[in-house]
Amino acid sequence: MTETQSTHMESTAYDVVVLGAGPVGENVADRTRAAGLTTAVVESELVGGECSYWACMPSKALLRPVIARADARRVPGLSQSVQGPLDAAAVLAHRDYFTSHWKDDGQVRWLEGIGADLYRGHGRLTGPRTVTVTGSDGGRRVLTARHAVVVCTGSRAQLPDLPGLAEVKPWTSREATSAQSVPGRLVVVGGGVVATEMACAWQALGSRVTVLVRGKSLLNRMEPFAGDMVAEALTEAGADIRTGTSVKSVTRENGTVLVVTDGGDRIEADEILFATGRAPRTDDIGLETIGIEPGAWLGVDDSLRVSGHDWLYAVGDTNHRALLTHQGKYQARIAGAAIATRAAGEPVHAEDWGAHAATADHAAVPQVVFTDPEVASVGLSLAEAEQEGHRVRAVDVDLSSVAGAGLYADGYKGRARMVVDLEDEILRGLTLVGPGVGELIHSATIAVAAQVPIGRLWHAVPSYPTISEVWLRLLEAYRDA
Amino acid sequence: MTETQSTHMESTAYDVVVLGAGPVGENVADRTRAAGLTTAVVESELVGGECSYWACMPSKALLRPVIARADARRVPGLSQSVQGPLDAAAVLAHRDYFTSHWKDDGQVRWLEGIGADLYRGHGRLTGPRTVTVTGSDGGRRVLTARHAVVVCTGSRAQLPDLPGLAEVKPWTSREATSAQSVPGRLVVVGGGVVATEMACAWQALGSRVTVLVRGKSLLNRMEPFAGDMVAEALTEAGADIRTGTSVKSVTRENGTVLVVTDGGDRIEADEILFATGRAPRTDDIGLETIGIEPGAWLGVDDSLRVSGHDWLYAVGDTNHRALLTHQGKYQARIAGAAIATRAAGEPVHAEDWGAHAATADHAAVPQVVFTDPEVASVGLSLAEAEQEGHRVRAVDVDLSSVAGAGLYADGYKGRARMVVDLEDEILRGLTLVGPGVGELIHSATIAVAAQVPIGRLWHAVPSYPTISEVWLRLLEAYRDA
Incomplete structure (x- = not known):
């Protein structure tokens, strides 16, 4: 200088x-x-930052009504009241409030x-x-x-290297969380958390959503049943999920997006969201x-x-x-x-x-996916634990076997997997899928981060009848395996 | 013989x-x-046993719709749909299902x-x-x-020694959880968990509920703010809560119950529930x-x-x-x-x-009160910890300061108290009051039962934006006190 x-x-x-x-x-x-x-x-x-205006806050403001409606629909005496569509304008306005109107x-x-x-x-x-x-x-x-x-x-957001993509004005996580109207048809490219959450939100807000996933399933960094259960619920909600599918080309003419997949499918949409990784x-x-x-x-x-x-x-x-x-x-x-x-x-x-x-960061990262059903995990999946060379055993529990789950939602569907390190008898990871499991994961985060031995976890009594009693089922499954 | x-x-x-x-x-x-x-x-x-037919199961089957409706009412885009009353017949029928029709x-x-x-x-x-x-x-x-x-x-259930009480045919926890119709007017005597939960359930199902509490507040074995917040919500829901009030006499004539309090109040009701302890x-x-x-x-x-x-x-x-x-x-x-x-x-x-x-049993008993708002606690209250001679500090957090709480419910009201043992820097107890906190308490149950040091709890990262982030606020409040 x-x-x-x-x-x-x-x-x-x-x-x-x-x-x-x-x-x-x-x-x-x-x-x-x-x-x-x-x-x-x-x-x-x-x-x-991103979180306050174009990620966590607006996405969860969009998703909370979706989840609350799904929950209410599964409760006798209440379910009839909530069969109608969400009031999308009210949801978007509330989202705007939670982003402080981007100020x-x-x-x-x-x-x-x-x-x-x-x-x-x-x-x-x-x-x-x-x-x-x-x-x-x-x-x-x-x-x-x-x-x-x-x-x-x-x-x-990292966009793929597709010719002419800029002219298509694709959505990234920013547009998907800040859009001011509901597109009639939305194509979501990707299968990770952003893709899955935004597919869930916009489908519930009134879009017809098509999800194009390159891999075999959604949420493929988590336990396999997580993506499968969310895909099933999204499909039931009306979304079209196509796995093993990549985008070959995308163009926009007269406002309409035309996507051509590697398999030759042609899909028309009003908007396209690329949720294909971060840079x-x-x-x-x-x-x-x-x-x-x-x-x-x-x-x-x-x-x-x-x-x-x-x-x-x-x-x-x-x-x-x-x-x-x-x-x-x-x-x-x-x-x-x-x-x-x-x-x-x-x-x-x-x-x-x-x-x-x-x-x-290495051992006890928690994550909650705010979809219906919710997905929550902490620590290592079974595959990750094995890749890292830990001697582990996974035990699975069907959440419908838990009284608190059945009380929470009629016809409750959910699943839990605990990954136990057989050397130290501590938890390496836990994954939960099902309605109302989001707040439950922190119990596992403490268990994993504090390396609490299985023997001591038996003394942490879950309150009856909460969904947390899945802990007891998991410990029993481990004991009796 | x-x-x-x-x-x-x-x-x-x-x-x-x-x-x-x-x-x-x-x-x-x-x-x-x-x-x-x-x-x-x-x-x-x-x-x-009691739990399956006249306690946990039927009471939670009655309360879940009440809580789900309260939750849905606090969600923009959904709240308008759920302003009407609960379908009491559907709720009671579902309760019957959860008790296997008492078979x-x-x-x-x-x-x-x-x-x-x-x-x-x-x-x-x-x-x-x-x-x-x-x-x-x-x-x-x-x-x-x-x-x-x-x-x-x-x-x-333990009934008080009141002359002629048997002829009144009072409800105990058994009748309160198994009743086949909604009484128009219900007097609840007591301020513990059964009294509070049943007041909440029957008020929401359509009864006009009057609660007579001998002491100063509801839930008086828990942190004082728990009973206060539930009383406030019950009052807002239309219940009449009279503290410092005992029953002097109770009679039934032509089906109508007449309660006279020690203060001379005369209250007519269709049923009276005594939730005044257990024998x-x-x-x-x-x-x-x-x-x-x-x-x-x-x-x-x-x-x-x-x-x-x-x-x-x-x-x-x-x-x-x-x-x-x-x-x-x-x-x-x-x-x-x-x-x-x-x-x-x-x-x-x-x-x-x-x-x-x-x-x-001595150190880490959890309890969830399934009211609106929910109350969840584990371990010792501040008063109990001090009585037991522990050198402790309580730190309180207003749950509305947690982003995940504000996202969960519009106008979220809630509170948390953590009781820290200053000798060992471990948790002696935690109490949470607010919508959606029930599944959150198990995290504290693990922390208390496993005696996880505060220093390690900092490494148990709550997922953003969940209500569980109250943990971070509590740790910060303890650090900065």
């Missing part, structure tokens, strides 16, 4: 500079500020409240410990970080100035520090450990504490399950 | 004789049979399936290790027990023949063995440790295992949290 340039750029020193003000960046700042470290947060879009004033106030400084603009590394922020007016400011720069820029938002943050390839996922240690750069952290989606808001927030708490501890020259507890190690 | 008598009585020897075939007796028999011990089960009423064929088949012998009749101890069963025809059979007699006779069903089981006072609660050690009688066990309500079906079933598993282990001459693990000690 020449002297002339530097005189034209303001430079401000902070202890910590955070790139990205989504929930992850916010949580990093919260922890570094709590430790008394001066902290700058740089955001090019809305404070609150971030509340989140900005929160950030100010913790004493972090917000810089609006695009932040790029311009060398070690240095971030240059380019505002929308082109003005630049240089921020330097005494202790840490933390990359929390998240991820974006890290690291392509334009100046990584090249410190010798890292732009656009890469950033490898980190368990304290979320980027390999080879003792002042650089990557927290949340960009490190590719677990692309989930709650897991990013967890990492943020740990990274924030690690940064503060290192800044103070105090001992770092980076051993497994220590205060400065995001150990749960 | 004279020789003449004995020649007229059949005598059969078993390893184990169980008095009472409710869920507790069934679970004892399941475990002793699994260990290969011959087992007789004596039942004077229906196999399946026990299914449960008898289950008992036969495990290879236990059922004796229908009234069982009484007639000396050590000896039970005489009197059938409905007056016929008698003598059963002897090589290893154990297990008292699982449960409890019955052990030990008054007519021959305890006097072995030197124990009839009608007493039976003191037991942690393996559920009655003090001073190495062959006698009391499991479930009769031991007064925790009058809850699930806790009785837990005790049953432990007592069954202890009996089998002692019979085999193997070492008994009766140390805390061992396989033969019902340690959770």
